[in-house]
Amino acid sequence: MNxxxxxxxxxxxxxxxLDRETDEQLYQGSLSDCEAWIRLQEGGYF
Numbered sequence: 001m002n003x004x005x006x007x008x009x010x011x012x013x014x015x016x017x018l019d020r021e022t023d024e025q026l027y028q029g030s031l032s033d034c035e036a037w038i039r040l041q042e043g044g045y046f
Contacts, residue, residue: 005041007034 003020010016015034017027027037 005038007031007038 005026006018006020007015008018010028013030014028015031016025017034017037018025027034029037
């Protein structure tokens with residue numbers, strides 16, 4: 001499996017989606033929001 005993203009805790013109940021290669025922050029939100037964002041990206045909706 002080729003993983004492009006990683007999710008990291010940011011503060012309180014906020015997480016961020018980071019690019020695995022560059023550590024660039026791509027999205028920030030709740031854990032479920034981050035999961036949904038990744039699914040949308042991988043599904044080609046963005």
